Amino acid sequence: MMQLAVRPAPLLSVDDLVVEYGLGNKTVHAVSGVSLQVARGETLGLVGESGCGKSTLGRALLQLRRAKSGRVMFDGQDLTAMEGEALRRMRRRVQLIFQDPIASLNPRRRIGDIVAEPLIIAGVKDAAERKRRVHEVLSAVGLDPDLVAGRLPHEFSGGQCQRICIARALVLHPEFIVCDEPVSALDVSIRAQILNLLEEMKARFGLTLLFIAHDLAVVKAVSDRVAVMYLGRLCEVAPSEQLFARPAHPYTALLLQAIPVPDPDVRPAESVATGEPPSPIAPPSGCRFRTRCPRADQRCSAEIPALRQIGPGQFVACHHPLA
Amino acid sequence: MSAPLLTIEDVAVELPTPRGNLRAVDHVDLSLEAGRTLGIVGESGCGKTMLSRAVLQLLPKKAKLTGRVMFDGQDLVRLAPDSLRRLRGRDLAVVFQDPMTSLNPVLTIGTQLMETIQEHLELDAPAARKRSIELLAAVGIPAPEQRLAQYPHQCSGGMRQRIAIAIALSCEPKLLIADEPTTALDVTIQAQILDLLAREQGRRHMAMIIITHDLGVVAGRADEVAVMYAGRVVERAPTSALFKRMHMPYTEALLAAIPKLDAVPHTPLPAISGRPPDPTRPLKGCSFAPRCNYASGRCHEAKPVLTSAEMPGHLYACFHPIRMAEGIEA
Ligand SMILES: Nc1ncnc2c1ncn2[C@@H]1O[C@H](COP(=O)(O)OP(=O)(O)OP(=O)(O)O)[C@@H](O)[C@H]1O
Ligand SMILES: Nc1ncnc2c1ncn2[C@@H]1O[C@H](COP(=O)(O)OP(=O)(O)O)[C@@H](O)[C@H]1O
Ligand code: SF4
Ligand code: SF4
Ligand SMILES: [Mg+2]
Ligand SMILES: [Mg+2]
Numbered sequence: 004m005m006q007l008a009v010r011p012a013p014l015l016s017v018d019d020l021v022v023e024y025g026l027g028n029k030t031v032h033a034v035s036g037v038s039l040q041v042a043r044g045e046t047l048g049l050v051g052e053s054g055c056g057k058s059t060l061g062r063a064l065l066q067l068r069r070a071k072s073g074r075v076m077f078d079g080q081d082l083t084a085m086e087g088e089a090l091r092r093m094r095r096r097v098q099l100i101f102q103d104p105i106a107s108l109n110p111r112r113r114i115g116d117i118v119a120e121p122l123i124i125a126g127v128k129d130a131a132e133r134k135r136r137v138h139e140v141l142s143a144v145g146l147d148p149d150l151v152a153g154r155l156p157h158e159f160s161g162g163q164c165q166r167i168c169i170a171r172a173l174v175l176h177p178e179f180i181v182c183d184e185p186v187s188a189l190d191v192s193i194r195a196q197i198l199n200l201l202e203e204m205k206a207r208f209g210l211t212l213l214f215i216a217h218d219l220a221v222v223k224a225v226s227d228r229v230a231v232m233y234l235g236r237l238c239e240v241a242p243s244e245q246l247f248a249r250p251a252h253p254y255t256a257l258l259l260q261a262i263p264v265p266d267p268d269v270r271p272a273e274s275v276a277t278g279e280p281p282s283p284i285a286p287p288s289g290c291r292f293r294t295r296c297p298r299a300d301q302r303c304s305a306e307i308p309a310l311r312q313i314g315p316g317q318f319v320a321c322h323h324p325l326a
Numbered sequence: 327m328s329a330p331l332l333t334i335e336d337v338a339v340e341l342p343t344p345r346g347n348l349r350a351v352d353h354v355d356l357s358l359e360a361g362r363t364l365g366i367v368g369e370s371g372c373g374k375t376m377l378s379r380a381v382l383q384l385l386p387k388k389a390k391l392t393g394r395v396m397f398d399g400q401d402l403v404r405l406a407p408d409s410l411r412r413l414r415g416r417d418l419a420v421v422f423q424d425p426m427t428s429l430n431p432v433l434t435i436g437t438q439l440m441e442t443i444q445e446h447l448e449l450d451a452p453a454a455r456k457r458s459i460e461l462l463a464a465v466g467i468p469a470p471e472q473r474l475a476q477y478p479h480q481c482s483g484g485m486r487q488r489i490a491i492a493i494a495l496s497c498e499p500k501l502l503i504a505d506e507p508t509t510a511l512d513v514t515i516q517a518q519i520l521d522l523l524a525r526e527q528g529r530r531h532m533a534m535i536i537i538t539h540d541l542g543v544v545a546g547r548a549d550e551v552a553v554m555y556a557g558r559v560v561e562r563a564p565t566s567a568l569f570k571r572m573h574m575p576y577t578e579a580l581l582a583a584i585p586k587l588d589a590v591p592h593t594p595l596p597a598i599s600g601r602p603p604d605p606t607r608p609l610k611g612c613s614f615a616p617r618c619n620y621a622s623g624r625c626h627e628a629k630p631v632l633t634s635a636e637m638p639g640h641l642y643a644c645f646h647p648i649r650m651a652e653g654i655e656a
Contacts, residue, residue: 052515263540278468
């Protein structure tokens with residue numbers, strides 16, 4: 004097993020990142036002190052329920068949303084301190100794929116132009132070169148460039164739109180891609196196609212990925228390590244197989260239990276008592292998971308659990324981790 | 327065996343489109359007894375929603391419906407509009423994928439619940455209010471009294487779906503149709519909503535149809551499963567028989583495509599290649615033939631019809647069924 008924690012200089016390193024939104028006179032604590040690292044060539048999965056701050060974190064990595072505090076280092080450079088042209092140049096190396104493939108494509112533009120757009124923004128002036136690159140990535144994602152380049156997004160299914168989004172993200176040959184729930188809006192059959200495609204593209208273009216999803220089984224299929232997030236904070240980070248075999252955080256265990264198992268002999272576990280996450284406007288004191296946690300005690304409401312190492316590559320933020 | 331509560335007989339739905347006639351549901355037969363759960367599974371666009379709308383008589387105006395839908399002794403297709411309206415919401419209830427389809431954004435949750443209850447049951451306002459609070463509590467809404475005064479946008483997606491379920495259950499329906507009730511929700515909330523539906527169903531001896539694209543959702547929760555493809559039911563069986571001895575290559579492929587928790591990371595998923603056929607251009611042979619690993623020349627020439635398997639209640643439509651003989655590995 005790879006010991007990812009001891010690898011040298013990570014490609015991406017996030018240090019105590021805080022991102023907030025103003026809402027009237029209130030503050031939404033979307034990301035509250037997240038630290039993580041992604042090694043070159045690695046896929047880090049990021050899971051958590053709706054609203055826990057996954058997309059906010061992803062966008063803050065790319066500086067599409069500026070953090071309130073904390074640092075994002077990419078290949079040794081501090082993105083949080085960068086502006087203007089330097090940031091624009093950096094952004095070619097990091098790309099984003101969205102959850103809703105259809106909504107993220109301009110309905111009035113042709114596929115060829117949509118995929119070529121990042122090249123134009125990056126200043127590739129030679130039209131023949133642009134066409135060559137667009138053809139290259141469209142073929143790579145399994146679409147026939149001659150058939151699709153001239154057509155409009157509404158002529159394509161959700162799965163095909165996601166292929167187009169992936170092509171657009173690849174056209175500048177980035178090193179790092181944040182995939183924000185790329186398969187959540189897709190049917191199981193198409194979901195498998197897109198997951199396989201992402202794996203192929205990763206190998207072919209030597210990519211590093213942050214793969215965001217709310218479904219642990221989906222995340223496991225593609226990730227080397229997995230980070231579990233709850234209400235703006237990380238609960239647990241561990242190599243995929245270890246996380247699934249021995250979850251240490253009670254929230255990880257809850258997420259694992261919730262996955263529907265396609266086997267009629269496996270009775271679904273009773274889930275009723277768990278409720279929904281509290282509001283990130285007024286997160287609980289101490290451990291943010293304590294209002295739903297079966298192991299919570301007084302210490303959990305008084306003291307914020309720090310993310311600490313409990314095994315090879317395994318980190319957990321809990322006062323009473325599972326054995 | 328008691329007489330079924332619902333019998334769908336040779337139901338077909340056609341929709342006129344600019345590309346030509348679209349056969350959304352292609353001669354489907356199904357039945358369901360009181361107190362039982364039927365799962366309907368299939369990819370997006372295979373006709374699940376159109377079939378459920380045919381049962382509810384809520385098809386688009388231009389749709390052409392043929393066949394019979396016998397519910398509790400009457401044919402819904404031929405029922406007068408006002409009798410239908412009375413039936414829907416009382417004996418026949420529905421929960422949609424997007425809860426906002428059944429919730430009114432400008433009315434409070436209390437008003438919506440109480441209106442439904444008072445429209446169908448003879449209760450006065452205080453009694454309807456009391457019942458609304460009980461229902462919200464039953465579907466797991468904390469502080470239900472305070473929720474009554476709130477609007478749908480003040481609730482999370484999971485809460486909204488619970489409220490839509492409370493409204494659907496409010497008049498003790500005999501049949502509840504849940505069309506992808508959890509597809510828009512997180513896995514944790516999905517599990518809670520599915521548990522809630524199962525619990526209420528058991529308690530009320532209600533019949534239920536759960537529609538989904540994910541075989542995992544129906545595995546532990548349906549008594550029987552019908553797999554649809556391109557408008558047709560292509561396999562139908564008691565749930566455990568379907569999972570253990572599926573005969574349709576399509577069912578096998580749908581199950582294989584689900585990422586498994588016990589799989590090693592980076593194992594390529596057995597995806598189904600391509601897409602379902604264009605429903606305005608029906609194929610001459612088996613609709614699954616272009617994507618099927620077992621297809622032969624015959625599959626492209628003729629349509630397989632639903633055939634009984636060795637086990638009672640198990641039907642499949644395939645020329646080259648899989649896992650037929652005893653002892654073939656499952
Ligand atoms: N522009 C905004 N203004 C105010 N609050 C916001 C804004 N964007 C997001 N939020 C809030 O910040 C929190 C984190 O949101 P975020 O979109 O990052 O969650 P997520 O984990 O990606 O959820 P999902 O699974 O639904 O995509 C949520 O409570 C959300 O409502
Ligand atoms: N209002 C409509 N007008 C025309 N075609 C429709 C309409 N609604 C659905 N369809 C088509 O009918 C077929 C079945 O759709 P639907 O029942 O919604 O599928 P599912 O619920 O299985 O995803 C699809 O080809 C779909 O595009
Ligand atoms: S710190 Fe306490 S409340 Fe938080 S997860 Fe651990 S046991 Fe539960
Ligand atoms: S009839 Fe032929 S094409 Fe259709 S599912 Fe069976 S083997 Fe495949
Ligand atoms: Mg998001
Ligand atoms: Mg549907």
